[in-house]
Amino acid sequence: MGQDDEIRQGANSGLDEPDDAFRQLLAADRRTERGLLWRELIALAVVLAALLLRLRFGA
């Protein structure tokens, strides 16, 4: 299993609750994090546009 050997499996915890809550949460959170990248680009674009407008018309 290579690297996966290092990953602890839920079954090792002694608890047993098979459901897909884990996968759903993980997928949702990955989407959220990827969204932050796009939001950052939007914020940067807005600030850059404001700076360009200031340079073009503000002097």
Added chain:
Amino acid sequence: MPPRPGTPLMPFVEIALLALVALGMLPTLALFAQFLVVGVHGVRNHYARCSDYTPRVAFVLPAWNEAQVLGASIDSLMQLDYPAGGWRIVVVDDASTDATPEVLREKMARYPGAVFHLRREKGGEGKAHTLNHGLKHILADDWAQAVMIMDADVLFEPTSLRRMTRHLADPRIGSVTAYVKEGSDPDNLITRFIAFEYIAAQAAARRAQNVGGTLACLAGGAQLHSRANLEAIGGRIDTSSLAEDTYTTFTTQLEGRRVLFEGNAVVWAEEPDSLAALWKQRLRWARGNLQITRAFGNLWLRPWRHRGLGGIGFGIVWFSILLTPVLAVLSSIGLLGLYARGDAWAWVGFAAVWRITIAVYLFETLYAFLIDPATARRAWLQGLFFPGAISLAIMLALIVPSAWTGLAPDPAQPATGALRWLMPVMYAWNSLSMLAAWVVCRLEQAGLPKWLRDALLLLVGYGAFMNAIAFAAMVAQWRKVEQRWDKTMKSGKARIPG
């Protein structure tokens, strides 16, 4: 009279003063750099190494007269979406003299086998002492595979624990901290300022630190440790400093384990709703950070000692933020020195500092709103007024040159008329604002009406208030003022929205 550039005989003075001005920009640029990295967390995060790991978790709640908040915290913990029997709550009653024991008895009866009561005979020594009492008992048997250290008032969202434990599937991870959000209901201007501040200080900064691989601080309100990590750091929390959370964060990483921030695991806490209470809480934090800086003095800017904590980037950000008030004063000295010499560089430096500040302020505020839109809807005014109305006026004056034409056709020229006193005030505003914020706090303690306190806080800015506290912490440490555990009083008004 034309502006007098630095004479050939005085270039070193001019350069030195300009260097001071530039130093004042370090905190702004460090925060900007942190914000720039946040988006990278979208592609560089720990999720690939998560698995459906649900260890048995012992929650340890230090409780020193927490009757008003404890019941709601326990109720929220019992609503967790987690395998049945997979968690238990250990309340360490720090010799409480209020109704804490009665609240606990009621909860133990309601949740049999899930809530445990440990009582100390001597209380009030501080959170770390109380935690250690609980940790000693928890680690004495092998039930707990992980331990959640929290505050007595913190309310956990149902999925928060599951979102944190999945990271511990990777044994390289020693601890995981949640996003602690301000949850006072009803709230006020100050708690909304804190709500916005936490977007920048947690949701943004800690994601950036995740990307860098080194976290500066685990939130005291929700930090999950693997049992192996707790045992590796000695099974106890440091009691020598006022920043036990940061100390634990450092020792965990020095022991070779990573510390992670999980921004999607949300917990809610009640934060101070007055300037005096906030001053007390943050003074403790700021003094603690100074103690940490000293305690780990052999690490800073020495990557060969520790790749992360000793990293150059981490060190620059740490000291830029730690020394913000000092750097602000140095910057003001630089600007005023140039101005006093009638040097044209005074205006150039001033305009450059504030124009950079404008760009960074616009980016950070807009991005913070986008990172946490729910908090932004509640605290948009506080986000916009974070630097204070006076700073915003200075920014506006630099964006709109026509604002000057009535007062000074060329602001680089020596000031006359009203500008004779206004220019030095503006040049020194980054320092004067700290003094003004301290005055507002003292006025509040003297009985200033809340509406007037709020108006003045909006005028001088929450950021200036934070800088004033950091400055006061330096003075307190320098004067070796006795350190004592000042508990932040909670009244039980935190709610999980929705």
